[in-house]
Amino acid sequence: MEYSLLCHSSYVSFQPVKNKLLVYCIMLSLWAYMLYCCIGYCSTMPSFMMESTGKGTEPEAELLMKTQAGHRGTVTEPDRRGPKALSRDLLNNVNEADSRAEDWDESKGEQRTSEESTATGVVNGSETKKLPQAIIIGVKKGGTRALLEFLRVHPDIRAVGAEPHFFDRNYEKGLEWYRELMPKTLEGQITMEKTPSYFVTKEVPGRIHAMSKDTKLIVVVRDPVTRAVSDYTQTRSKKPDIPSFESLAFKNATAGLIDATWSAVQIGMYARHLERWLLFFPVGHMLFVSGEQLISDPAGEMARVQEFLGLRRVVVEEHFHFNPAKGFPCLKKPASNSKPHCLGKTKGRTHPNIHPDVIQRLRDFYRPFNKKFYHMTGQDFGWD
Numbered sequence: 001m002e003y004s005l006l007c008h009s010s011y012v013s014f015q016p017v018k019n020k021l022l023v024y025c026i027m028l029s030l031w032a033y034m035l036y037c038c039i040g041y042c043s044t045m046p047s048f049m050m051e052s053t054g055k056g057t058e059p060e061a062e063l064l065m066k067t068q069a070g071h072r073g074t075v076t077e078p079d080r081r082g083p084k085a086l087s088r089d090l091l092n093n094v095n096e097a098d099s100r101a102e103d104w105d106e107s108k109g110e111q112r113t114s115e116e117s118t119a120t121g122v123v124n125g126s127e128t129k130k131l132p133q134a135i136i137i138g139v140k141k142g143g144t145r146a147l148l149e150f151l152r153v154h155p156d157i158r159a160v161g162a163e164p165h166f167f168d169r170n171y172e173k174g175l176e177w178y179r180e181l182m183p184k185t186l187e188g189q190i191t192m193e194k195t196p197s198y199f200v201t202k203e204v205p206g207r208i209h210a211m212s213k214d215t216k217l218i219v220v221v222r223d224p225v226t227r228a229v230s231d232y233t234q235t236r237s238k239k240p241d242i243p244s245f246e247s248l249a250f251k252n253a254t255a256g257l258i259d260a261t262w263s264a265v266q267i268g269m270y271a272r273h274l275e276r277w278l279l280f281f282p283v284g285h286m287l288f289v290s291g292e293q294l295i296s297d298p299a300g301e302m303a304r305v306q307e308f309l310g311l312r313r314v315v316v317e318e319h320f321h322f323n324p325a326k327g328f329p330c331l332k333k334p335a336s337n338s339k340p341h342c343l344g345k346t347k348g349r350t351h352p353n354i355h356p357d358v359i360q361r362l363r364d365f366y367r368p369f370n371k372k373f374y375h376m377t378g379q380d381f382g383w384d
């Protein structure tokens, strides 16, 4: 009895302390949870990923490390085709060693970001990986990287940095594989990717439509003549021994017959490719961004893109700084003294001088295609 009384009295005196302790514990847990959520959220915030301007330009891979987290595998497969097919590819400029190398660097960079975020223990439960609701489908050398990086500044956009090539090269891997490549997003954020070869690959419109008929499609187009030279310049940077642009562009130089089977030429026949897309998507599901305007008026072009995606206009004039040495707009943080960030050396390569007659012949070749393209899109891109 005495014992139980003693116990009771000590229990009564200990009770308020115990209650207080309990309250402190709950408060501490809440605090820790809030802190954890905050850090998790911050990890999803976009950051500038482009390299510093000036001479010692940082490779894109490094810059990608500074961007959003997410697992992105390298999408390259060993080439099991015979030497004949490979040499034809080389001529056709579809053996994209250059672009694959860039992809590899990019995904390497992104993987590191992913590792970094795991190391800091940042995992946010409210984020999930979703299939992209919007895709930059082309065109190769149109300015697709610049557009994606400008978009990544927007807090409501999360994009995979490397080109997944799901709908053209990796389709058999399935949608779950594709989804796994995507960064995690919060409710309301838009998942995006860019793979410029989609626009010209026959099977892709149907495949994207099968994933979702509501997918928003963005095509960055550029004067097809300059685009062809840019494409050739990229291939030549990796394989300096390829034949001259002139000899590849003509089927018969004396007759001035353009070789429309050469991919550098074929990609620029935009109207032809667009016809295939319009079998699956209404033109209103597609936005055509002018590659030229993206350089001369990035904020204006970004306003169109943000509106098309149903986003607040966040990326504005103050985010851009035109770098005269590079000849391109670079990204900067508004109201900050930090250095603007530009794309890497593989963007904005010096093009070789092509004989004016060849350029003129190409202009003549593209004119009817361009006219048709303007008509189909309701936009005059002013290339002629």
Ligand SMILES: Nc1ncnc2c1ncn2[C@@H]1O[C@H](COP(=O)(O)OS(=O)(=O)O)[C@@H](OP(=O)(O)O)[C@H]1O
Pocket: 099, 139, 140, 141, 142, 143, 144, 145, 146, 196, 230, 231, 233, 291, 294, 295, 328, 329, 330, 342, 343, 346, 347, 348, 349
């Ligand atoms: N802001 C900015 N900075 C650097 N480069 C810019 C920019 N905006 C557009 N461009 C042009 O983008 C061209 C490369 O296009 P892509 O990124 O679509 O190329 S790729 O298909 O992904 O290889 C690249 O082509 P080249 O100049 O021929 O190298 C650039 O002209």
